């Protein structure tokens with residue numbers, strides 16, 4: 001268990017913030033790194049051509065460590081939707097084949113597939129929400145020889161319901177189908193090993209559980225796609241781009257591995273140092289320990305909430321960092337605003353009250369949340 005890390009963040013004691021699923025706060029170290037980055041851009045004479053590469057490579061390597069991949073498999077993207085568009089562009093699909101996704105999945109991992117289906121004559125298959133919340137069994141039961149792509153999360157963004165991606169990945173592979181993951185609501189807080197799950201593409205935005213900046217994300221691309229088509233044609237990811245004097249000697253080749261999928265201007269001097277500082281801290285804490293600690297926090301909150309009728313998913317079906325609470329008869333209108341008036345931050349997603357804490361939350365935060373809920377329910 002990791003002790004409370006609030007001292008590493010700048011969060012007033014008056015704020016009880018349980019909303020990492022919306023946006024995490026920055027670590028003080030990450031904020032300072034970002035300020036330094038802005039200062040560098042104010043003095044461009046301090047920015048050397050080599051700097052367009054070094055920080056990106058550091059970030060790529062750190063992210064690769066987080067998911068047990070190689071730096072060559074990582075592309076730098078601005079958003080989850082950008083990465084998912086790369087996946088949609090590079091997986092061949094035929095008319096009548098199926099693209100599988102979950103009911104009420106986050107739209108970034110929906111729109112690119114509905115467009116692909118329109119363009120190719122493929123079919124979207126939405127797995128309905130299972131009454132017992134066991135998404136793994138529901139997805140496994142839906143996979144057949146017509147499925148070409150499953151576009152999935154590690155846990156549902158509304159209530160944290162977990163998917164066993166190793167089992168799902170194995171069944172998809174046995175049918176020759178591809179696995180595309182949007183892990184924006186889990187990576188950084190829930191351990192993930194690409195060597196075990198073997199996704200074809202995996203993407204995350206940085207601004208939630210990665211504790212990083214907005215407008216930056218990372219993407220894993222399996223080696224068989226390293227010769228694929230990028231979304232845009234920028235100069236920095238071309239072979240030999242380190243030599244700025246020779247940039248007009250245009251070349252067809254790219255930098256090695258997944259670097260060809262990097263977004264234009266990926267050497268972002270303000271945001272990249274923020275992502276690096278956050279990745280270093282996540283790796284230092286260890287994602288397995290983050291998950292264990294957050295599981296304990298959410299379990300304690302869930303036990304107290306059960307007393308006034310707010311029910312979580314069963315422990316074995318939910319991700320430990322993510323608590324979706326539902327009540328028979330629904331939640332009172334304006335519950336979010338009522339809590340907000342007391343400086344308590346949660347989200348409502350569908351029928352679920354979403355509590356998404358991090359290591360900065362202390363006992364006092366949990367006491368305030370549960371006391372307020374008991375008063376207002």
Ligand SMILES: Cc1ncc(COP(=O)(O)O)c(C=O)c1O
Pocket residue numbers: 021022078079080081082106108109153157182184185205
């Ligand atoms: C599951 C999931 N994916 C992706 C995103 C963000 O998508 P994008 O980076 O395309 O804005 C969110 C934001 O709430 C999300 O919950």
